[in-house]
Amino acid sequence: MQIAKLGYAGFNTPNVEAMLAYYTNVIGFTLVERGGDGSAYLRSVLDHHTLALYPAQENGLRHIGFQIGAGQTLKEAAEQLREQGITVETQSDAQPGIAEQLQFKDPSDTTIHLYETMEQVHDNFPEAGIVPEKLGHVALAVHDVQKSADFYQNVLGFRVSDWIEDFFVFMRCGPDHHTMNFLRTKYRKMHHIAFQLKDWAHVQRACDHLYKHNIPLVWGPGRHGVGHNIFTYHHDPDGQTVELFTELDIMLNEDLGYFEPRPWHGEFPQKPKVWKADLYATNHWGAMPPPEILE
Ligand SMILES: [Fe+2]
Structure with missing residues (x-):
């Protein structure tokens, strides 16, 4: 199986309008369409949607969608999954922008979608809001x-990019150091969702923009050791943690097996490894995460 990219996340929320206002006015996504059930589909750029909001009693991650690589069909992906004992459902027109998708659960009971193609919007980046x-x-x-x-x-x-001891794993499906992370905790839920910004100047503008909307940072700016991204964290209206980051490590060549060298790396070459759970792994710039991030 080859995953081309992380396409979208869907959230359940009891506060669709507040979440919609935040993800458009603050994050800078564009509302594409509303569903008859009150759902809302938002795009960043190019793809029909990057985020979907669904009215529900309780908030939380509803699903994640991955686009599969061009070298395989959805039918082949479904066969592969079934061969490995996974229960897969093929769904048609289950959401706008995607004609056909597979749905199954990962080991943490998170609903995963796979799709071949999503409708695209051929428009430039919007200009209002953070716009990741x-x-x-x-x-x-x-x-x-x-x-x-x-x-x-x-x-x-x-592929595994890095571990922090045996409780936190960072995994990549393309050149980016991580597309999915898994962290061992007592509870089971989304820990955070992360949007990529262009550069450090974009992070600064984002922090000023959050301030204008009375949204305090809960951690950062800082630079992670693992992945080496500059990070900031804040909460969306449902209290979910949102990371805005830039300068994440990239592995351009899987055969070489190391991340592209950067001045802030501690090792040359910087290869996937197991890190100790200390400040060096967590934040090169010095502050450990507050309880809101750890819990
Ligand atoms: Fe992150």
């Missing part, structure tokens, strides 16, 4: 990290 470049990664808090790592590696073709 893309949905970068989703981090899931799970009970069994190794089980999730094995599934994403063996079933979905992800």
Whole structure:
């Protein structure tokens, strides 16, 4: 299996209008369409949607969608999944912008979609709001990290980029250091969702923009050791943690097996490894995460 990219996330929310206002006015996504059930589909650029909001009693991650690589069909992907004992449903017109998708559960009971193509909108980046470049990664808090790592590696073709001891794994499906993270906790939910910004200046503008909307940062700016991205974290109206990051490590050549050298790396070459859970792995610039991030 080859995953081309993380396409979208869907959230359940009891506050669709507040979430919609935040993800358009603050994050800078564009409302594409509303569903008859009150759902809302938002795009960043190019793809029909990057985020979908669904009215529900309780908030939380509803699903994640991955686009599969061009070298395979959805039918082949479904066969591969079934061969590995996974229950897969093929769905037609289950959401706008995607004609056909597969739906199944990962080991942490998170609903995953696979699709071949999504409708595209051929328009430039909008100009109001933060306007991230893309949905970068989703981090899931799970009970069994190794089980999730094995599934994403063996079933979905992800590679392990780094571990922090045996409780936090960072996995990539393309050049980006991580597209999915799994963190061992007592609870099971989305830990955070992360959007990629262009550069450090974009992070600065984003922080000023958050301030204008009375949204405080809960951690950062800082630079992670693992992945080396500059990060900031804040909460969306549902209290979910949103990371805005830039300068994430990239592995351009899988055969070489190291991340492109950067001045802030501690090792040359910087290869996938197991890190100790200390400040060096967590934040080169010095501050450990507050309880809102750890819990
Ligand atoms: Fe992250």
